[in-house]
Amino acid sequence: MDLGFKGKVAVVTGASKxxxxxxxxxxxKEGATVVISARNEDGVKKAVEELSEFGKIFGYALDGNSQENMNILAEKAASITGSIDAWVNNIGTNKKRSGKFYTEDELDYIISTCYKSCVYGCQAVFPYMKENGGAIVNISSLASHAATAIRSNIYASMKAAVNGYTRTVASEYAPYNIRVNAVLPGYTETPLLMGGFSQNQLNELLRNNILGRLAQPEEIAKPVVFLSSPGASYITASEIEVTGGHVKVLNAWESFVQNK
Structure with missing residues (x-):
């Protein structure tokens, strides 16, 4: 499908994996020139090497928890054609607290990584979209609608904050023909998820999933790219769940049992 990205520039933060x-x-694959960023320099280099077979890509190692760094990233991306057409705020973490309560450092780290980086990204790209318009997608989480309990509850709170910010900044940027949406992934087979759960824990989680399986990263990516495209020109301030119907029904596993 041609989504209209040939000759366009797209930026994706937190994109080394x-x-x-x-x-x-x-x-x-849609023909865009892509600029990616992540903290780890080796990770960025590896991603650029692997992805270069699909098109023109640039990578920058920087910490997105800083307005200055997000401004630098936007400036570098805009230098390619003079503007930026799509921007995806994907930086985030689900670090568990070490004790019964969060320390100040733990709290600051989660707030910065999950929320401030999103705000900084939206602010950084605005000067380069305000003339010709564009699309911003903020990566939120299913946890923002179905809060995560016990030791990672601040993650859910910060992703809910991302949803709220998405709606307000969509209204603020609308006069400039800039659309802003949030995509809420469910449980997805990523290094972060697979490193945090045992197989038994994953099996229990999937009992509440209508499709009965984890998402693959590309199943999240395709809706993100569509929302960034002209095909989604009347979608803004929306929260799009890509969760396999997780926690939408009780006892989802029974459908699979009865159909065996």
């Missing part, structure tokens, strides 16, 4: 990597790949 997982969902961000898959989003960058989909943009490249």
């Amino acid at each position: 997982g969902i961000g990597y898959a989003v960058a790949k989909e943009f490249l």
Whole structure:
């Protein structure tokens, strides 16, 4: 499908692996020039090497928890054609607290990574979209609608904050023909998820999933790229769940049992 990205520039933050990597790949396959960022320099280099077979890609190692760094990334991306057409805020983490309560450092890290980076990204790209319009997609989480309990509850809170920010900034940017939406992935087969759960824990999680399986990163990436395209020109301030119907019904596993 031609989504209209030939000759366009797309930026994806936190894209050295997982969902961000898959989003960058989909943009490249649609003909966009892609700029990616992540903290780890080796990870960025590896991603650029692997993805370069699909199109023109640039990578920058920087910490997105800083307005200055997001401004630098936007400036570098805009230098390619003079503007930026799509921007995906994908930086995030689900770090568990070490004790019964969060320390100040733990709290600041999660708030910065999951929420401030999103705000900084939206602010950084605005000067380069305000003349010709564009699309921003913020990667939120199913946890923002179905809060995560016990030791990672701040993650859910910050992703809910991303949803709220998405709606307000969509209204603020609308006069400039800039659309802003949030995509809420469910449980997805990424290094972050697979490193945090045992197989038994995953099996229990999937009992509440209508499709009965984890998402693949490309299944999240395709809706993100579509929302960034002219085909989604009347969609803004929306929260799009891509969750396999997780926690939408009780006892989802029974459908699979009865149909065996």
